[in-house]
Amino acid sequence: MSAALPIAFSALAMTLIVGGRYLLTSGAFALATRLRRPGLYRGLEAQMRREIGWSLASAAIYGIPAGIVAWGWQAQGWTRIYSGVGDYPLCYLPVSLLAYLLLHDTCFYWTHRLMHRPAWFRLAHAVHHDSRPPTAWAAMSFHPIEAVTGAVVIPALVFVIPVHVAVLGAVLAIMTVMGVGNHMGWEMFPRALVHGPAGRWLITATHHERHHAAYRGNYGLYFRFWDKACGTDLGLGDLAAASRLRASR
Numbered sequence: 420m421s422a423a424l425p426i427a428f429s430a431l432a433m434t435l436i437v438g439g440r441y442l443l444t445s446g447a448f449a450l451a452t453r454l455r456r457p458g459l460y461r462g463l464e465a466q467m468r469r470e471i472g473w474s475l476a477s478a479a480i481y482g483i484p485a486g487i488v489a490w491g492w493q494a495q496g497w498t499r500i501y502s503g504v505g506d507y508p509l510c511y512l513p514v515s516l517l518a519y520l521l522l523h524d525t526c527f528y529w530t531h532r533l534m535h536r537p538a539w540f541r542l543a544h545a546v547h548h549d550s551r552p553p554t555a556w557a558a559m560s561f562h563p564i565e566a567v568t569g570a571v572v573i574p575a576l577v578f579v580i581p582v583h584v585a586v587l588g589a590v591l592a593i594m595t596v597m598g599v600g601n602h603m604g605w606e607m608f609p610r611a612l613v614h615g616p617a618g619r620w621l622i623t624a625t626h627h628e629r630h631h632a633a634y635r636g637n638y639g640l641y642f643r644f645w646d647k648a649c650g651t652d653l654g655l656g657d658l659a660a661a662s663r664l665r666a667s668r
């Protein structure tokens with residue numbers, strides 16, 4: 420049998436999984452916003468519909484390479500994904516998790532910086548910044564060109580760095596939760612974390628809000644390392660001031 424049909428089926432299944440995961444996660448965070456910060460998204464209904472449309476298109480773009488690689492993993496033995504916990508030393512589990520997050524963050528930082536060059540911004544990244552201010556639905560609100568740059572990173576890494584299937588699941592879960600949380604307009608992490616020593620290195624909503632407010636700087640995804648190393652770290656934003664601005668509109 421030709422491989423085309425199983426590959427297409429796998430890509431479709433992955434698209435449905437990525438799209439469903441986005442709808443469930445963003446939906447849950449949007450509901451939490453409605454309960455915790457009533458009125459925060461008032462007047463943003465048309466923007467949220469746009470964010471959902473772009474995000475579902477991105478889900479299809481993310482689903483295609485993920486589906487091809489998932490098929491290759493199962494049918495052809497591609498990739499370095501493993502399922503026996505004892506296949507590598509146990510301490511490798513957290514090491515591989517951190518390696519995936521650091522490498523994903525590195526790819527994101529540099530492609531995101533490139534996306535802020537005027538030509539790339541006009542061509543692609545303006546879609547993401549059309550969310551003013553972003554909401555929990557903006558997590559995957561990317562132009563298809565930008566979605567491609569994000570969609571290939573993890574499917575490429577699984578060919579290079581051995582990863583337990585559960586760690587890979589954790590990487591995808593962290594990616595989804597942080598992507599949604601960083602855009603929802605309020606901070607889900609305790610103040611002690613955001614403003615404490617850990618917050619000096621981790622990116623949460625307070626840090627990413629500044630990116631959406633200032634455009635230049637705060638380009639990272641999970642960690643502030645590259646922003647600090649390259650002098651693009653603008654520090655933390657002021658979510659309280661941003662929400663007062665929303666309320667006064």
Ligand SMILES: [Zn+2]
Nearest residue numbers: 547602627631
């Ligand atoms: Zn953003």
Ligand SMILES: [Zn+2]
Nearest residue numbers: 531535544630
């Ligand atoms: Zn940006």
